[in-house]
Amino acid sequence: MKRSIGSSAIAIGLGLALAVSMAACGNNDKDKDNTGASKGGGDTKADCAAYEQYGDLSGKSISVYTTFVDVEGASYEESFKPFEECTGAEIKYEGSKSLTADVLGRIEAGAVADIVAFPQPGLLQQAVATGKVLEAPGAVATNVDQYWTASWRDYGSVDGKLYAAPLGASVKSLVWYSPDAFAQAGYSVPETWDDLLALTSQIVEDGVAKPWCAGIADGDATGWVATDWVEDMVLRSAGPEVYDQWVSHVIPFNDAKIVGSLTEMSKILRDDKNVNAGIGDIKSIAATSWTDAGTPILDGQCFLHRQASFYGGNFADEGASVAEGGDVWAFYLPSNDPSRKPILGGGDFVAAFADRPEVVAFQTFLSSPEWANAKAKVTEGGWTTANNGLEKGNLKSPVDQLAFGLLSDPSAEFRFDGSDLMPASVGSDAFWKQMTAYFAEGKSEQAVADAIEAAWPK
């Protein structure tokens, strides 16, 4: 018996030792990475003049809770460094992809962080309804008024009171394409929606490859890509005013204008001639992961893919250069009305659950141009903001610069992702499910809209 204990202990011990040593050598590699990163971050350690307003916060700590993990999370932590170094405060960062599921429970239990970055205004509203979110302090409100447009302020407000300043942003009204493939085939970037439809028919006629590729699968969030498509279509075929009424349920979901927008979308996505490059039929759109959906552009299997600015990273993963003259680039999804330039986007909003001086100071810092620029400098790609105090040149990735250009374009009309504004049982449940059925089961536009309207909380 004794011997057997010994040898099994050895087996376990070996396993542990192996794993620990693997972890340990991983550790070495990481140190190398770190030196690289701190070199890049070195120039953010500028002068502390802009931070004097926050005073000396030595020994104080502020906890932050966001949805950003891994490389993204690290860039956030890096962007807080100047604040930590100049004020002496310590930031305790926690990033978790399960924030949207956990945050309301944490608020109820009294275990929530000082500062939370909400990825959806709808969730922020539910948090505000608990009465635990504090109204944004004066300095934050001043920053928001100075650096953001009124529509951004509205998305961070509930009943006219500002609770949360915007943080990052993304632009969703983009169509990815390969400049080389376009040049070879003699296509040009379309200026209007009708041009885009004409280009689609042209590509079908030329027959080299299918024009579009699309994919909406994302585990339990399957369908969100399709809701973005619908929102872009409503903005274009019905206009931003109707969009606002639709999102706030002033008009029903199955209003004729919304069904009309869906029908307009079907012209592209529900035609076997147009989709789904190298993958399959219309139904395959529902089964294809959104992360895989756009990459066939690189293989020349399709020409067009509508997806947000943050999709650039997926091309980069396959070794493609994402730039105006590179392997892949994006153009603005055009509308037919040349006088209007609606932009669909998303973003996060920072609310506070404590009003200690250091929390207020940090909250103010996050709404300042100092933070936006510090964040831009330490981010490789996939992040932008609507804070117009950001210097475009600080953004490292061309597509982030493109997105920032659209966000800060005075003629553009920004609208927030509608499914993030609708009640969760619609915006992240019925809307997703019905759009999935639209592709997978060929459900009619009217039936889809009727079913979503029926799910709207009474």
Added chain:
Amino acid sequence: MDALLLHPTTIGGKLLLMVLAIALFALIMGLVLFMSQLPKRLPSWVTALIFLFPALALVCFGLIYPALVTIKNSFFDETSTGFVGVANFATVLTDAEFLTTLRNTLAWVVLVPLVSTGIGLIYAVLVDRAKVEKVAKTLIFMPMAISMVGASIIWKFVYDNRVGALSRLYVTVAGWFGVEDATAPQWLMDAPWNTFFLMVVMIWIQAGFAMTVLSASIKAIPDDIIEAGRLDGLTGVKLFRYVTVPMIRPSLVVVMTTVAMTALKAFDIVRTMQGGFYHASVVANDFYTESFNNHNKGVGAALAVLLFVIVVPVIAYNVNQLRKAEDIR
């Protein structure tokens, strides 16, 4: 003190706290045993209470109290502030899709335990005392050791239309029958079969559990009983049917019950693999969606209460088994 007992940050501190925690509970166990013997003649229920107290205290705190809160919440609105009577149950039960969800759930609770226990049992018997037993058992056990995230990727590479092994197999086999350019079905999209393909993943995981527990029971059957069976002329399948299975019957009940409970609660397979779309949802998945996605506590709680109700037949079966065992003793 805080750094020592609550929030150690160094590796040494964490390991020390770990040892302290284990020691603390060893002490509690020692205390319980010590108290059970203090006065010579305690009434038996007092002794029982002493033995049961630590476990009951934790279970009351961690499971019974939350379950009661849930039952209460099922009669309140989405933020648990206003009483709404049975409205949440009405919402759930009148949903057109709910009948499908219920049917799927029943399929999970019945088929997953039967099939995974069956396969686990057959395999345990077949590899028992074989030369390669350890390796063979590790193969079946492996799926249990893989995290849920890992399992969902593994099965993506089985079911995927382009890079999935099953899809490829389908196309190849279709080729043998002369069907050129066959396209494999979307395994996880076409109801009602998608529910079966999802159950396969659960069976794949749970067979390891069944195999491990049942193998332990098979090993515990004394050799002389097997020998006696042999002397009575039983071999092969008959020996299995009339000696092995009756001997490990209690373990079979344990395994089936446990797997049934797991299958009832499981939503992560459905969720991570296809989100509960395409009419493949189960009650536990709906519960999660309502509670943590839609943040509708009332309806979420009502679905959890329905889970408690569905389990009643399983409990009844076990009570019955327990009685029979008592009779024999």
Added chain:
Amino acid sequence: MSGLAAPAESGIRGTGPGNGGRGARSGRPGGGDRAAAAKRRLTSPWASAIAVAIGLVWSVPTFGLLVTSFRGSVKDIRTTGWWEALNPSNWGGFSLDHYRTVLSGSGTANLADYFINSIVMTLPAVIIPIFLALLAAYAFAWLDFKGSNILFVGIFALQVVPIQVAMVPLLTQYVNLGLNASFWVLWLSHAMFGLPLAIFLLHNFMKDIPRSLVEAARVDGAGHVTIFFRIILPLMVPAIASFAIFQFLWVWNDLLVALAFGGNTPDLAPITARLADMAGSLGAKWHLLSAGAFVSMIVPVAVFLGLQRYFVRGLLAGSVKG
């Protein structure tokens, strides 16, 4: 013993994993030729074929992931099946890159921290419920008290309570107690959630220990402590090992409890949290997840191999004879 040949209604009905006592008491010399018996078992080619088939079907999916984790090109993983990589002309495509990325990680904490967290989180979370469940199972199996059966069934039925319903009520209590975001809440939570199965499993094995053994000890004047340590505990080793391995797997692979009660910080979060993060904030990076899945699997498989010898032996039969 001729009754043994009869179907399930015979006297051996209802005996359990540990119930070798009756057979042993019959005085029949134990054993016979074990090796010969073993050989006879697998002589049927059908039996071997079925065993091999099950083994294959069960391991092919995992094997596919293993191959995938070594495929260097992200594009290949996305567009071609893993079996293509096995073609000798494609062998050049294999690389250790994904493992390197997974092990090096990025961000502020290194993988070793998370690894230690996993170990610190798992060991007490496995041992605590075993301690408490042994005591409870002893009471249910060997002490006659009113309501024993109802209480037992009640505890066993609690297995159905989904952990998710406990999260907010429990977190509220932890915050009140000031234990929030510490290892204590992870240990306690896992112990609570593991107890119903632990009690159920251990009781079912324990009640099959022959009554005569315990009675004989009582007649000799042994108290609960002696009976518990001298008779019950040695016979329970296989059952304890079975529960230990499953609780170990559950806790080691858990993400939910760790994130809900502990939070995703380098001080507390287990390796599963780190691996889940590795896929990035947006979407699934299968190449990294596949390598990560194997890294986190090493320890559970080592534990399984290590504990296996505890549940492969007919300990009970041996001890009765001895």
